[in-house]
Every structure is written in structure tokens, then in C-alpha cells.
Amino acid sequence: MKIVTTRRALLTGLSATLLTASCGLPRPGPNKREIFAGSVMRQGDAFVVKVNDFVTRETAVQPALGFSSKFLNAGQLGSDTIRPGDTLSLTIWENVDDGLLANKGANATQLQQVQVDGAGYIFVPYAGRIKAAGNTPDGLRRVITSKLDAQTPDPQVLVNRVAGDGATVSIMGAINGQGVYPIERPTRTLSAMIAKAGGVSIPAEVARIIVKRGTQSESVWLKDLYDNPKMDIALRNNDVILVEKDQRAFTSLGATGAQARVPFETQTLSALEAIATVGGLQSNLADPTGVFVFRNEPAEIAMKVLGRTDLVGDQRMIYVLDLTEPNGMFLARDFAIRDGDTVYVTEAPFVQWQKTLSALTAPLGTANTLNNLAGN
Known part of the structure; x- marks a missing residue:
């Protein structure tokens, strides 16, 4: 009976020692x-x-990433729409030998590098200040023709949009070609503009596209942009497009x-x-x-x-x-x-028990090693 009690005491003590050591x-x-x-x-x-x-x-x-109805419902800009900052070239033919604008002996006048001002207007001699922004070249031609018609008989007008400095977007971030790009006929949508800039430089699975328009900023996953054509929004002047890697x-x-x-x-x-x-x-x-x-x-x-x-x-x-x-x-x-x-x-x-047993037996092993060395 005494031996059993002693064993129990030893086991209890050993368990307590192991538990204390494991902590x-x-x-x-x-x-x-x-x-x-x-x-x-x-x-x-x-x-x-x-x-x-x-x-x-x-x-x-x-x-859930995606664009709001404000972004989704914005129609595409016409590729020929004139905007503030654009440069125009005007050619005006007059059906008389001594016209208002043409030099002597000529019946055609060219007005090169006509800049559309910040308010969207241009000045044409004898026609005055005309609102150009928002018109197409053909629409502006009709307006100028109407204005000149009272000054010279049967004028003919040709309007060309030379350059578009006003309608641009900025692209930055994880893109192969960061920069400022004009909105042109092939690049009027988000996916087309990203392609124009050389595509993204990170895996498509983790690419997030953020579009900042004025004070509003919205985003979409690149994969969703390609999978869902509805998300391929039309771009607007001064849009900022940021491509970034998923931060999650x-x-x-x-x-x-x-x-x-x-x-x-x-x-x-x-x-x-x-x-x-x-x-x-x-x-x-x-x-x-x-x-x-x-x-x-x-x-x-x-x-x-x-x-x-x-x-x-x-x-x-x-x-x-x-x-x-x-x-x-x-x-x-x-x-x-x-x-x-x-x-x-x-x-x-069992890992903790192994660590505990190793911690307890390591000193014994060290002592035996020292005893062996001392005996030698």
C-alpha cells in the first residue's frame, strides 16, 4: 500500500513538474x-x-468593386467633338473676286492655328465670337457659314480639327506606359485607353483600376472590366486612371x-x-x-x-x-x-510534451557527458 501511494505521489509530482516546465x-x-x-x-x-x-x-x-450609374451612364464622347484647348484650321471660300477675307486675286482664305479658348469660343473675322466647344467640325462649319452669309454671297467654309489639347486623361501606377493621353476615336473607353498605354504591368488577377473624375473616385477589378462589358465606361476630359496592385x-x-x-x-x-x-x-x-x-x-x-x-x-x-x-x-x-x-x-x-521531456532530460544528458569526460 505504501509503495502504491509513493508511486502516485511520484506520478503527481512528475506531472506537475512537466506542466510547470511546459508553461x-x-x-x-x-x-x-x-x-x-x-x-x-x-x-x-x-x-x-x-x-x-x-x-x-x-x-x-x-x-464589391464597380462603377456607379453616374459613371456607367456617361455616353461616349464624339471623336470629332470640339473642346476648349483644341486647335482648328478654317478655310473660307467666297463667291466673289474681291471678298471680305481673301487677298486680291484669290477667293480662298486660310485661318491656321485657331485656338479654342477656355470658355470654348473662337473669333472669326466678320463672323465675330462663335461658340465652338460642343460642336462637331461640320456643326461649326454651318454656324460660321450662317454668320458670313450676311456679309458675303454664298460663302463656303471648311473646318478641320487639327489637335485636341483639351480632351486628355492621365494614366499612372502599374501600367507599362504612364503618361497623358488624348481621347481619340479608338480610345474613348477605359479598356481601350489601358491598351493604348501598353497594358498593366502586374498580374491581371490582382490589378485594380481606379478612375478619378472630379471629386469622385471609383474602382473596378481589371478582370471584371474584361468579363463585363458594361464596366467599360466612357472616358471624360481630365479623368485620372490609376492602376494598382490589390492591397489586401x-x-x-x-x-x-x-x-x-x-x-x-x-x-x-x-x-x-x-x-x-x-x-x-x-x-x-x-x-x-x-x-x-x-x-x-x-x-x-x-x-x-x-x-x-x-x-x-x-x-x-x-x-x-x-x-x-x-x-x-x-x-x-x-x-x-x-x-x-x-x-x-x-x-x-504531443509537440509540447516532447519539448517538455527534452527540457527535463537535457540536463541529465549533460551531466552524464561531464561525468564520462571526468572519468577519462
Whole structure:
């Protein structure tokens, strides 16, 4: 009886020693027990939720990019529409030998480099100040002809648009040809202008196109621009087009192949893809039953997931994935990772025991080595 009691005391002491030793050992983060201890159900400040099909559906929210009706409904600019800053060339024929404008012995007059002023007007001798902006060359021809008709019999007018300094867009960012480009007949839409500038210099899957028009700024994914012709908006004078790489990222921690902040490489990213992106789980360390996703969830989504109606503001949510369950891999494939998420994989329980035993037995091994050296 005394021997049994002694053994129990030894085992209890050993367990206490192991537990105490394990608390001070290095590790990548909390274990499953510690994470669950932080649950609201245990007076913590985070909701711990096991992922199932319902949770994957309710949390599958991705940033929706696209243009508003104001951008979508803007019609294309006519390629011949005259704008402030344009330069025109006028040729005027008069049906008399001694006309108003022509030199003696000639019946045609050329007015080169006629600049459309900032208010959109030009000056034509004997016709006066005429509104040119908003007209086509043919429309302006008719206006000038009408004005001169009272001054000289049967005038004939030819109007050419020489250059368009007013209708331009600026393109910058991850584009092969940054610069200022005129809006011309082939480049009146967003996709055409991007092509004119040499296309984007980053993978299309992570390219975001931002269009700033006045005080309004809107954006679209490049892939959506190509897949949905409706998003190929007409451009306007002074539009600024910025091409930038997707700024979204998640953080990988714990027993994964990398501890890092990882940028998104596609528009959508699942938990399974996120794990694969960082090299998968470390087979000698990871606990496949302890894959956690930490997130600040908007109240409207959190209330759907939790079946509550009393939450206000972002909620701390911890989603739990167990890859060993029959459908665990499917759930990980369907669960969407969002910008700012932290994917954390706990270590397997036996790993901490191994570390503890190694910590306890290492001094004994060192002592034996020293004794052997002393005996020699």
C-alpha cells in the first residue's frame, strides 16, 4: 500500500513538474485550450465559432468593386467633338473676286492655328465670337457659314480639327506606359485607353483600376472590366486612371510553412488556399484539428452567424476548422479568407510534451557527458 501511494505521489509530482516546465517552453502562440478559454461563453471577449456549411455561406462576403450609374451612364464622347484647348484650321471660300477675307486675286482664305479658348469660343473675322466647344467640325462649319452669309454671297467654309489639347486623361501606377493621353476615336473607353498605354504591368488577377473624375473616385477589378462589358465606361476630359496592385493581405502564424503577412494573389481566397500559399501545415508540428481564423467581423454578419440581434459594431470572431473531419477539407475550401484575417494553426499536443521531456532530460544528458569526460 505504501509503495502504491509513493508511486502516485511520484506520478503527481512528475506531472506537475512537466506542466510547470511546459508553461515556460517556447511556442508559436496559444494552444487550443487557451483559445477556447477566451470565448465569450467563458467570460472572454471573442466569439469562437465552429465552421460549417451555414457559416461558410454567411461569411462569404467579398469587396464589391464597380462603377456607379453616374459613371456607367456617361455616353461616349464624339471623336470629332470640339473642346476648349483644341486647335482648328478654317478655310473660307467666297463667291466673289474681291471678298471680305481673301487677298486680291484669290477667293480662298486660310485661318491656321485657331485656338479654342477656355470658355470654348473662337473669333472669326466678320463672323465675330462663335461658340465652338460642343460642336462637331461640320456643326461649326454651318454656324460660321450662317454668320458670313450676311456679309458675303454664298460663302463656303471648311473646318478641320487639327489637335485636341483639351480632351486628355492621365494614366499612372502599374501600367507599362504612364503618361497623358488624348481621347481619340479608338480610345474613348477605359479598356481601350489601358491598351493604348501598353497594358498593366502586374498580374491581371490582382490589378485594380481606379478612375478619378472630379471629386469622385471609383474602382473596378481589371478582370471584371474584361468579363463585363458594361464596366467599360466612357472616358471624360481630365479623368485620372490609376492602376494598382490589390492591397489586401492575411497573416499566417503558428505551425504553418511561413510566418508572414501574405498578399492576396487572386480576387477570392479560401482557407485551404491560404494554407497552401504559405507552404501548408508543418507535418511534424501542426494540429490539423486546430486551424483558427481570427477576424473582426461586421455586426450584421456576426449576428447572422450567431443568431443574435443585439450586437453593435465589429465583433471579435474566431472561426475553427477541423481538417480531420469527413468534410473538413471541403469546409476549408469553401470558407473565404478576407482582408486582415489571421490564419493560425496550433501545435499538436504531443509537440509540447516532447519539448517538455527534452527540457527535463537535457540536463541529465549533460551531466552524464561531464561525468564520462571526468572519468577519462
